[in-house]
Amino acid sequence: MTRIAPYAEQREHMNVKGPGDARRTATQIIEHQGLVAHPSWADRVVLTTGCSAGELGPETAKAMRLIGADVYITSRERSKGQKITNELLADGKPGKVEVISIDLGSFKSHSLLFNLLKDALLASASPSFNSRIFVVVAAAHHRAEISFDSLDFDKTEYTPLGAHDQSLADILFANELDPRYQCQNLRASSLDPSGTASTVWAAVGKEWEVRGGLYLDECADGWLTPDDALYYHGGYAPQAFDLRTQKKL
Ligand SMILES: NC(=O)c1ccc[n+]([C@@H]2O[C@H](COP(=O)([O-])OP(=O)(O)OC[C@H]3O[C@@H](n4cnc5c(N)ncnc54)[C@H](OP(=O)(O)O)[C@@H]3O)[C@@H](O)[C@H]2O)c1
Numbered sequence: 001m002t003r004i005a006p007y008a009e010q011r012e013h014m015n016v017k018g019p020g021d022a023r024r025t026a027t028q029i030i031e032h033q034g035l036v037a038h039p040s041w042a043d044r045v046v047l048t049t050g051c052s053a054g055e056l057g058p059e060t061a062k063a064m065r066l067i068g069a070d071v072y073i074t075s076r077e078r079s080k081g082q083k084i085t086n087e088l089l090a091d092g093k094p095g096k097v098e099v100i101s102i103d104l105g106s107f108k109s110h111s112l113l114f115n116l117l118k119d120a121l122l123a124s125a126s127p128s129f130n131s132r133i134f135v136v137v138a139a140a141h142h143r144a145e146i147s148f149d150s151l152d153f154d155k156t157e158y159t160p161l162g163a164h165d166q167s168l169a170d171i172l173f174a175n176e177l178d179p180r181y182q183c184q185n186l187r188a189s190s191l192d193p194s195g196t197a198s199t200v201w202a203a204v205g206k207e208w209e210v211r212g213g214l215y216l217d218e219c220a221d222g223w224l225t226p227d228d229a230l231y232y233h234g235g236y237a238p239q240a241f242d243l244r245t246q247k248k249l
Contacts, residue, residue: 004207005220006032007197024219026063026200033204039068042094045124046203047072047117049104049136052080056136059196060203061088061097067204070096076103107151110135110173125185130209133177133188134202139217141168142225142237146245168239171215172246178213187212190240194218215240 007024030036046064051057051073064071065088073088075081081099088097104110114133125131144165150156153163170190177188189212193199198219202208215222215236225235239245 003221003223004211006205006207007201007219023195024197026059026196027066029197029201029219030063030066030204033206035067035204039066039094041204042068043070044068045070045072045120047074047100049074049102049113051075051084051099052077056193056196056199058084058087060199062091063196063200064203065091065093065095065097068093068095070098072098072100074100074102074104076101107169110170114173114177121186122181122184127185131186132203132208132212133174133186134199134216135170135174135188135190136193136199137167137170137190137215138164139192139194139232139234140165141171141240142232144168144237145239146172146249148248168237169249171236171240172242172249175213175241176246176249182212189214189216191215192217192222192234 007029024032035041041064046061046069048057048061048064048071051061052075057073061071061073061084071088073081073084075084078099078101081101085097085099102109102113104113121131121133140161144167146169147156147166151169174188174190177186181188187208187210189202189208191198191202192215194217198216201219202216217234217236223235225232225237
């Protein structure tokens with residue numbers, strides 16, 4: 001099967017070839033997708049979670065401003081989100097920016113968020129422009145098994161790394177959504193970002209129209225990491241596409 005990897009040079013940094021970095025930036029990807037000159041996303045809505053800190057959330061939201069979309073960002077603390085909102089609006093571009101306060105700390109909150117958005121996602125979806133969900137996950141899922149008896153660490157000790165590994169559940173969540181809503185033009189996949197370019201490509205890339213149920217990393221659709229891999233070179237673990245666990249979850 002041919003891989004979807006128009007920005008395969010993203011992987012160039014893995015080979016040391018001297019100075020320079022061939023990876024495309026988020027802005028270059030938007031330009032390459034032909035979305036800057038004709039900001040065709042006017043009146044379209046993008047919701048970017050985790051936009052109060054770090055780089056990925058705010059940088060992704062910033063890139064969405066280039067294509068004229070209305071951008072909703074989330075933050076647990078409204079004041080932090082408002083600060084990012086003000087920074088985003090300072091570019092003077094059209095399209096609104098609004099902050100929503102949400103806490104996604106519990107396992108159930110992820111599906112609740114989807115259920116709250118579902119009607120809007122389905123109402124705005126069409127065969128020529130699907131609604132699109134990308135769940136941001138982490139390569140750390142390789143270490144994980146789903147702890148069904150302690151999904152919110154209520155019966156086991158909470159550790160940040162342990163919680164990080166449980167992004168496996170988010171991959172399975174996206175895998176479950178996609179076939180359920182595909183016939184209503186809503187598609188879902190998961191993504192290990194490792195940079196804003198990946199999240200932006202996932203959000204706007206034409207390649208993801210009418211595609212879903214996939215795992216992306218390094219600006220490409222991911223592959224199954226070989227069992228005998230000595231080092232981690234990307235890809236997803238077998239448990240990321242385990243249908244029995246997915247259905248149980
Ligand atoms: N950065 C990378 O290279 C990389 C690589 C692989 C995977 N990822 C994944 O990408 C995602 C974002 O990474 P990042 O580097 O941007 O992380 P980050 O800098 O730690 O930002 C995390 C964001 O998530 C929000 N957040 C934390 N706990 C939350 C909760 N309980 N409910 C709602 N929001 C919450 C934070 O907001 P508050 O201000 O409310 O804390 C913040 O805005 C993570 O899921 C990470 O696992 C990142």
